[in-house]
Every structure is written in C-alpha cells, then in structure tokens.
Amino acid sequence: xxxxxxxxxxxxxxxxxxxxxxxxxxxxxxxxxxxxxxxxxxxxxxxxxxxxxxxxxxxxxxxxxxxxxxxxxxxxxxxxxxxxxxxxxxxxxxxxxxxxxxxxxxxxxxxxxxxxxxxxxxxxxxxxxxxxxxxxxxxxxxxxxxxxxxxxxxxxxxxxxxxxxxxxxxxxxxxxxxxxxxxxxxxxxxxxxxxxxxxxxxxxxxxxxxxxxxxxxxxxxxxxxxxxxxxxxxxxxxxxxxxxxxxxxxxxxxxxxxxxxxxxxxxxxxxxxxxxxxxxxxxxxxxxxxxxxxxxxxxxxxxxxxxxxxxxxxxxxxxxxxxxxxxxxxxxxxxxxxxxxxxxxxxxxxxxxxxxxxxxxxxxxxxxxxxxxxxxxxxxxxxxxxxxxxxxxxxxxxxxxxxxxxxxxxxxxxxxxxxxxxxxxxxxxxxxxxxxxxxxxxxxxxxxxxxxxxxxxxxxxxxxxxxxxxxxxxxxxxxxxxxxxxxxxxxxxxxxxxxxxxxxxxxxxxxxxxxxxxxxxxxxxxxxxxxxxxxxxxxxxxxxxxxxxxxxxxxxxxxxxxxxxxxxxxxxxxxxxxxxxxxxxxxxxxxxx
Amino acid sequence: xxxxxxxxxxxxxxxxxxxxxxxxxxxxxxxxxxxxxxxxxxxxxxxxxxxxxxxxxxxxxxxxxxxxxxxxxxxxxxxxxxxxxx
Numbered sequence: 107x108x109x110x111x112x113x114x115x116x117x118x119x120x121x122x123x124x125x126x127x128x129x130x131x132x133x134x135x136x137x138x139x140x141x142x143x144x145x146x147x148x149x150x151x152x153x154x155x156x157x158x159x160x161x162x163x164x165x166x167x168x169x170x171x172x173x174x175x176x177x178x179x180x181x182x183x184x185x186x187x188x189x190x191x192x193x194x195x196x197x198x199x200x201x202x203x204x205x206x207x208x209x210x211x212x213x214x215x216x217x218x219x220x221x222x223x224x225x226x227x228x229x230x231x232x233x234x235x236x237x238x239x240x241x242x243x244x245x246x247x248x249x250x251x252x253x254x255x256x257x258x259x260x261x262x263x264x265x266x267x268x269x270x271x272x273x274x275x276x277x278x279x280x281x282x283x284x285x286x287x288x289x290x291x292x293x294x295x296x297x298x299x300x301x302x303x304x305x306x307x308x309x310x311x312x313x314x315x316x317x318x319x320x321x322x323x324x325x326x327x328x329x330x331x332x333x334x335x336x337x338x339x340x341x342x343x344x345x346x347x348x349x350x351x352x353x354x355x356x357x358x359x360x361x362x363x364x365x366x367x368x369x370x371x372x373x374x375x376x377x378x379x380x381x382x383x384x385x386x387x388x389x390x391x392x393x394x395x396x397x398x399x400x401x402x403x404x405x406x407x408x409x410x411x412x413x414x415x416x417x418x419x420x421x422x423x424x425x426x427x428x429x430x431x432x433x434x435x436x437x438x439x440x441x442x443x444x445x446x447x448x449x450x451x452x453x454x455x456x457x458x459x460x461x462x463x464x465x466x467x468x469x470x471x472x473x474x475x476x477x478x479x480x481x482x483x484x485x486x487x488x489x490x491x492x493x494x495x496x497x498x499x500x501x502x503x504x505x506x507x508x509x510x511x512x513x514x515x516x517x518x519x520x521x522x523x524x525x526x527x528x529x530x531x532x533x534x535x536x537x538x539x540x541x542x543x544x545x546x547x548x549x550x551x552x553x554x555x556x557x558x559x560x561x562x563x564x565x566x567x568x569x570x571x572x573x574x575x576x577x578x579x580x581x582x583x584x585x586x587x588x589x590x591x592x593x594x595x596x597x598x599x600x601x602x603x604x605x606x607x608x609x610x611x612x613x614x615x616x617x618x619x620x621x622x623x624x625x626x627x628x629x630x631x632x633x634x635x636x637x638x639x640x641x642x643x644x645x646x647x648x649x650x651x652x653x654x655x656x657x658x659x660x661x662x663x664x665x666x667x668x669x670x671x672x673x674x675x676x677x678x679x680x681x682x683x684x685x686x687x688x689x690x691x692x693x694x695x696x697x698x699x
Numbered sequence: 700x701x702x703x704x705x706x707x708x709x710x711x712x713x714x715x716x717x718x719x720x721x722x723x724x725x726x727x728x729x730x731x732x733x734x735x736x737x738x739x740x741x742x743x744x745x746x747x748x749x750x751x752x753x754x755x756x757x758x759x760x761x762x763x764x765x766x767x768x769x770x771x772x773x774x775x776x777x778x779x780x781x782x783x784x785x
Contacts, residue, residue: 172756180755184729187760191725194767195718199774313757317746326747344748346737354730379785381778384771391767395760402756688711689783 109502113252116506117513120290121267124283124517128271131279136546139276139553140207140529146281146376152389154281155373157288157518159186159364159390160397161237162244163578165291165515168398170487172405176335176343181353183398185360187391193365194387197591198374200598200687202383207375209368209526209590210534216597218680219605220539225612227530229589230368233582234523235567237369239575241520242568245513251450251492252509258569264517265565272521273557280521281376287514292396294511297504298494299400302407305498312403320410322422331410334420337427338413339471343406349648359655363583366591369519369526380690408490411497415441416466416483432476434463443496452486524564528556573631580623580652588615588658596666598688601681603670611666619658626651710781717773721766728754728762 107115133139146154164186171179204212209230214223242261249260271279296312303315307327320327332342347353364370373390374383414421419430437455447453455464459479466483467473492512495504532553537544544552567575574581589612596603596611603611624630626640638644640651649657675681686692732740737751745753778784 177752177755180733180752183756184733184759187763188725188729191721191763191766195721195770316756317748317753328747328752330747332748344752346751350735353734357729357734381771381775381784384767384774388764388767388771391760391764395764398760399757685707688714689707690778690785691783692785 107502109505110254112502112506113509116503116510117253120286120510120514123286124267125270127282127286128275128279131271131275131282133274133276133278133550136207136533136549136553138278139550140375140525140533141372142276142278142281142376144376145378148377148382148386149389150285151281151373151377151382151386152391153288153393154284154376155370155386155390156393156397157284157291157514158373158522159370159394159519160288160291160515161519162241162248162512162516164397164401165295165512166244166248166488166491168401169404169408170490172402173409173490174487176341176406177345178347178353180402181357181360183402185357186364187394187398188357189361189364190387190391190394192361193370193374194384196595197365197371197598198383198387199380199690201371201594202374202377203380203687203690205375207372208529208533209371209594210530211538212597213590213593213608214534214538216680216683217593217603217605217608218677219609222593222605222609222612223534223539225609225616226590226593227534229585229612229616230530231527233367233585233590234369234527235563236574236581237367237578238520238523238527238564239567239571240578241516241523242564243571243575245516245520246568247488248492248509248512248516252505252512261565261568264513264520265561265568268517268521268524269558269561272524272561273554276553276557277372277376277525280525283521284518287518288393290507290514291511291518292393294507294514295397295491296400297507298491298498298500299404301498301500302411302494303403306407306411312407313399316403316406322414324423327410328406331406333424333427334410334413334417337420337431338417338466339468339473343409349642352642352645352648352650352653355649355656356653359587359653359659360579360583361587362591362659363587363655366586366589366594367582368530368586368590369522371594372526372529373522404491404494408494408497412485413466416464431467434465436462437464438462440464441497443493446496447489447493450489452489454484456480456482456484458482520564524557524560527560528553531556531560573628573633577623577627577631580627584619584623584652584655584658585616587655588619588662589613592659592662592666596663598684600667600670601684602675603666604673604676606673607666607668607670610669611662611664614665615658615662618661619654622646622654622658623651706781707783710777710783713777713781714774717770717777721770724762725766729759733759 210223210226213226245264246257246260249255250257271283299312300310303312304310307315307318308321309315309318320330323330377383377386417431417434419433424430464483465478467481469481536552537549593608593612625637628635733755740750743750
C-alpha cells in the first residue's frame with residue numbers, strides 16, 4: 107500500500123469516528139448545545155479539555171520551539187500548564203457553581219452591567235478568532251503534506267468536518283469528538299517519541315530518556331547536546347538566560363492567559379458538580395502533561411539527531427570537536443527523510459561554498475577560516491514532529507497516525523474556540539442583550555446559525571490569513587490574561603469591586619496591553635507602523651511585548667480596585683451572588699435557571 | 700442565620716489559606732527553582748545538566764499536577780467539614 111493510501115486510511119477512519127459521534131450526540135436543548143447537558147464525567151471532561159487545549163501549535167510546533175530555544179523556551183511548558191493550577195483554584199469551581207453557559211454571562215451578571223458583558227464578548231471574540239485562524243491554517247498544512255490536496259481544499263475539508271459535529275451536536279458533539287481526538291493525538295505523538303528515545307538512549311520513556319545517557323557517546327544526552335551545539339557556535343542548549351524578569355513575566359502572561367481563555371473555561375461548565383470541576387482540572391493537566399513532558403524530549407533528541415546526521419563524526423565519543431565538524435555529510439548522501447521534506451520546501455539546501463557538503467551552524471559565529479560561507483541547511487522547526495517517524499525509520503502506518511494526530515489537534519481546538527464564539531453571540535448578544543424573549547427553540551437556531559457563521563469566518567480567515575494571524579501568543583493570551591482573567595477573579599474573590607471598577611479595569615488592562623504590543627509590533631500588526639524597533643534595548647525594563655499580558659493584568663486589578671473604592675458598593679443581591687458562588691452547596695439548582 | 704454566616708466565613712477563610720499555600724508552592728517551583736533560583740541550584744546535577752533545568756522542563760509540570768489533586772482532595776474534606784458540599 108502506498109504511503110498516500112495509508113494516510114488516507116488513517117485520516118478517513120478518524121473522520122468516520124468523528125462523524126459517527128456527531129450523529130450520536132445531537133443536541134436537543136440549549137443546555138446540551140452550550141454545556142453538553144452538564145453531565146460530563148470529570149475524567150472525560152479532563153480528556154476533552156486536553157484536546158481542546160492542545161492545538162496544532164502544541165502538537166506540531168512545541169517540540170521545534172524547545173529544540174531551537176532549549177532552556178529559554180521552557181516558558182511555554184510552564185506557562186501553558188501552570189495556568190491550570192490557577193484555573194483549578196481561582197476560577198473553575200466558582201464559575202461552575204454560578205451555573206450559566208458562557209464567560210460573558212458571569213461578567214455581565216456579577217457586574218450587573220451590559221457594558222461589562224459587551225466588553226467581555228468583544229475580548230472573547232477577538233482572542234478566539236485570532237486563535238482559530240492558526241488552527242485552520244494548521245489543518246491546511248497537515249492535509250496538504252499528508253493527503254496531497256491543496257491547502258485551500260484542506261481548509262475546506264476541515265471546516266466541513268467541524269461543521270458536521272459542532273453545528274448539530276454543539277458542546278455535546280464537541281466533547282465526545284474531543285475525547286476521540288485526544289486519544290488519536292496522544293498515540294500519534296508518543297509512538298515516534300518512544301522509538302527515538304529508544305534509539306538514542308535505550309530508554310523507552312522519552313521523559314526519562316532525555317535525562318539519561320546517550321548510547322552512542324556514553325555521555326549524558328543533554329551534556330552531549332550542549333557539546334554538539336557549542337561546537338557549531340550555538341548557545342548551549344541548557345544555557346541560562348540573562349533577562350530573568352522577562353522570562354518570569356512571559357511565563358506569568360502565558361499562565362494567566364491560559365486561565366482566562368474562554369474556550370478552556372467553558373469546558374468546566376459541563377461537569378455535574380463543583381467538586382468535579384476541581385478534579386477535572388487535575389485530570390486535564392495529567393492528559394496535557396503526557397504530551398508536554400514528551401515534547402522537551404522530542405525537541406532535544408530531534409536536535410541532536412539532526413546535527414549528528416549532518417556531522418556523523420560527532421555522533422560517538424568525541425575527543426576533539428574541532429576535528430569532528432570537519433566532515434559534514436555529502437549532500438548526495440543525505441538520508442531519505444531529508445529528501446522527502448525537501449519536496450515540501452520546509453527543508454532547503456544551498457551549497458554556498460560549492461563543496462557538495464552540508465554545513466549547518468550558527469552564522470553569528472565565525473567559521474570562515476574553515477572555508478564555510480554560511481549555514482547551508484534551513485530546517486523549518488515545525489517539521490520535527492511531523493518528520494519524526496521517518497527520521498526514526500518507523501513503518502508507514504506511524505506516519506498515517508501522525509497525519510491523523512496533527513489534524514485531530516487542529517480540529518479539536520478549532521471546535522472549542524468556535525463554540526466559545528458562537529455561544530457568546532447567540533447567548534450573550536442575542537438572548538441576553540437584544541431579545542430576552544427569544545424562545546428555547548429560537549435560541550437553539552440562533553446558536554446553530556452563529557456556529558455556522560463562525561465556521562465560515564474562520565475558514566475565510568484561514569484561507570486569507572490577516573497579519574495578526576501569527577500573533578496568537580500576543581493577542582489571544584494578552585487579551586485573555588489582561589482583561590478577562592482579572593475581572594473573573596475579582597468577581598469571585600471581592601464583593602467590593604463594582605461595575606464601574608470592572609469596566610474601567612478591563613478596558614485599561616486591555617488598552618495598555620494592546621498599546622505596548624502595537625508600539626513594537628506595529629499598529630494592528632501592519633508592518634512598518636511600529637513606533638520602536640522590537641529589540642530588547644527598546645523594551646521598557648526589558649519586558650518584551652509578548653510578556654506584557656501579566657503587567658496588563660496587574661493594571662487591570664489596580665484600576666478596578668481604585669475605581670471601585672471611590673464609587674458605590676455593589677447592590678446587596680450582587681454581594682449575595684458572590685457569596686453563593688463561593689460555596690458548592692446548591693449547585694444543582696443553579697444550573698436549571 | 701448568624702451561625703450560618705460565620706460557618707460560611709470560616710469555610711471561605713480556610714479555602715483562601717489553602718489557596719495561598721498552594722500558590723506559594725506553584726510559584727516556588729516555576730518562578731523560583733526553574734527561573735530565578737536556578738543559579739543557586741546549579742551545583743545539583745541531574746542527568747547531564749542541573750536541577751533548575753529539570754524543574755523548568757519537567758519538575759514544575761509534575762508539581763502542578765500534585766498541587767491540583769491535593770487542592771481538590773483538601774477542598775472535598777473542607778466541603779464536608781463545613782457541611783457546604785453538594
């Protein structure tokens with residue numbers, strides 16, 4: 107069977123499962139549509155949350171980020187997992203107790219203000235739309251690489267599949283497809299990682315292999331990797347960073363952003379009890395960790411593997427690295443996987459010094475005395491995971507599995523985001539603000555139409571990615587962290603913060619963050635409109651625009667408390683509402699509002 | 700009613716204390732061991748590198764999982780103790 111046929115089989119089989127679930131899990135009520143009926147088991151929800159959370163970026167790009175950045179990019183690992191700790195303790199259980207359907211629902215009710223609700227809806231839509239574009243393009247890439255269809259067709263197919271289960275099944279359909287998608291993606295991610303770990307270290311568990319001995323050289327893997335990258339002029343893989351303030355703030359921004367992202371929060375509305383919301387956050391992190399603990403191993407091993415493939419003399423025990431880098435492989439003798447990936451343009455080779463060999467090194471270092479005239483191999487970070495099975499010489503079905511896994515990661519996150527967007531429109535805008543008299547049936551129809559509309563919008567933006575599409579980290583996490591997270595937390599932990607404080611806080615956190623981002627990345631990310639070059643010397647206190655979300659959150663807190671303290675107390679019934687979300691007792695009643 | 704309120708207050712105080720403790724550990728392993736205190740831990744070797752690196756790439760995630768399950772377990776007991784569970 108050809109590789110194409112195998113890929114088609116795996117992807118087709120996974121789609122058949124998703125469609126089967128779509129038929130089985132049709133939503134009968136708005137409660138089904140928004141929160142899957144509120145009866146999802148905490149472990150099931152944990153698994154669905156993990157798939158909801160782990161996007162095309164986690165699946166495809168994370169290992170590459172770690173491979174290229176080493177220790178410095180640990181921020182992504184800690185940030186994208188640490189957010190679940192604050193979610194579990196500061197938000198999820200109380201929002202579940204509140205017992206409504208959306209994030210703006212809580213903000214609007216708690217701050218008794220449709221202005222607050224509207225600001226929350228806008229923040230939610232901007233953050234989620236930015237995020238969903240990356241999922242559509244990610245699915246397009248996976249389709250075009252593995253199924254030999256054009257990018258455009260790939261995106262349309264992805265949109266059609268999501269349409270089937272999201273429009274008919276709502277959160278109910280999404281929940282159970284996400285569970286299936288989690289299983290597909292984690293198996294696809296783990297199998298090649300296990301084989302690479304075995305090959306390099308003899309240890310079948312990647313997270314342990316990473317910290318054990320590299321078989322071929324007899325040196326610990328990370329020590330070996332440091333030596334190898336060092337010999338080629340790169341920074342040590344494990345090297346410490348100088349700008350610690352920025353590292354702390356970036357990690358914090360990712361954490362509060364994670365906790366404030368609406369598509370993650372609404373997953374916790376689907377469990378039956380408040381206590382389940384807490385357990386479920388723990389299970390979600392367990393399932394996420396299975397991938398996030400494997401990713402650094404894949405990153406470090408793939409980097410070492412790539413460099414020792416190019417410089418075979420560096421693979422074993424090396425006395426003198428200066429000599430070991432003398433004989434990079436001949437271009438004609440490159441391994442098959444490099445040939446395959448060259449066809450996609452994600453690996454490119456230019457023989458700059460015409461010696462028919464591949465030199466790969468850090469161009470910032472000076473290797474001119476060796477007759478090297480520049481690094482000749484350009485490897486796109488994103489291929490590390492996708493090419494893993496070929497690098498490890500695994501059978502064709504593993505490649506088919508990776509194809510299905512990458513697409514599952516993109517689709518599961520896209521569906522969660524689309525539900526967050528459509529429920530904000532049908533529930534918060536239409537039902538609560540525009541036409542409160544709308545019938546249950548009318549709201550269901552509105553929810554399905556908004557879902558269809560959101561999918562069309564995401565498809566259009568996926569086909570014509572705007573400039574801001576690449577700014578998921580800055581925009582989605584910045585907005586969620588600086589505007590949504592703080593007001594949600596204050597809404598629960600303070601009875602004193604009132605509507606004026608919340609609106610002022612949200613807007614100032616949001617505007618400060620956007621202003622700082624636009625200053626360095628251009629107004630609305632239009633190239634050439636940045637007011638200061640995006641370099642560390644220009645950053646205030648060395649804080650990068652991507653790290654500013656945490657500062658924006660602090661501004662939000664400060665402004666909200668300041669404004670609230672000089673204005674009136676919230677009415678008694680609001681203080682009673684805050685009181686009631688703090689205690690699990692009576693949650694069953696709250697859900698049937 | 701007065702008794703109800705003081706019971707509820709005590710529950711909320713106990714919850715906040717627990718959250719404070721959990722967040723201290725959360726910050727210590729991530730911002731502390733993995734980032735700011737890494738130079739101090741440089742002398743402790745772990746698999747070819749140092750303890751700070753391990754915390755940055757694995758240790759903090761494992762600790763986060765433990766924190767959430769510990770919190771969920773403790774809160775279940777608080778819910779029962781104060782009679783405020785579902």
